[in-house]
Amino acid sequence: MPQSVKKNAEERMEKAILSLKRDLSTLRAGRATPSLLDRIQVEYYGSPTPVNQLANINTPDSRTLLIQPWDKSSLADIERAIMKSDLGLTPANDGSTIRLSIPALTEERRGELVKLTKKFGEEAKVAIRNIRRDANDDIKKMEKNGISEDESHGHQENIQKTTDKFIAEVDKVLLAKEKEIMEV
Numbered sequence: 001m002p003q004s005v006k007k008n009a010e011e012r013m014e015k016a017i018l019s020l021k022r023d024l025s026t027l028r029a030g031r032a033t034p035s036l037l038d039r040i041q042v043e044y045y046g047s048p049t050p051v052n053q054l055a056n057i058n059t060p061d062s063r064t065l066l067i068q069p070w071d072k073s074s075l076a077d078i079e080r081a082i083m084k085s086d087l088g089l090t091p092a093n094d095g096s097t098i099r100l101s102i103p104a105l106t107e108e109r110r111g112e113l114v115k116l117t118k119k120f121g122e123e124a125k126v127a128i129r130n131i132r133r134d135a136n137d138d139i140k141k142m143e144k145n146g147i148s149e150d151e152s153h154g155h156q157e158n159i160q161k162t163t164d165k166f167i168a169e170v171d172k173v174l175l176a177k178e179k180e181i182m183e184v
Helices: 002-025 072-084 107-144 149-182
Strands: 041-044 047-050 055-061 064-069 091-093 098-101
Touching: 002 107, 002 149, 041 072, 064 072, 072 091, 072 098, 107 149
Parallel strands: none
Antiparallel strands: 041 047, 055 064, 064 098, 091 098
């Protein structure tokens, strides 16, 4: 039974890492990528809808995103959502498509993105530590229901080693993203 607790904790920690990678992919590092728009929600017929569910998003070159809405009436809503977002991009609307030109990052903007990267990393670490706490609580409950104190301690140590491994993985992912952002 304690192995199932550890396995469950590992699966949840892996999901935290995947969530971190998904969040970091929405940060722009000087190149155009459709994932930049993943966090943008458009108010469409009264409900928030992701941009990628309302339009085709293409990258005609490394510095441009081309958004082609399936419903032309949503063009203004998409444009408004992009302007409100924290991307710092100004959309160019030609009546049927929206072009987003991705400018080269300034040193100041790179610093802001690194801070945001660290914020996402800290949130992932907190999530992993919360998973560790939950797993340890489950082990302690099992201690009351039949496993020995020594077994409980051993399982908690294994969970701590797993936690340390995933925290190191978060640091590795953050370092790679920071390097990508600071690349000129």
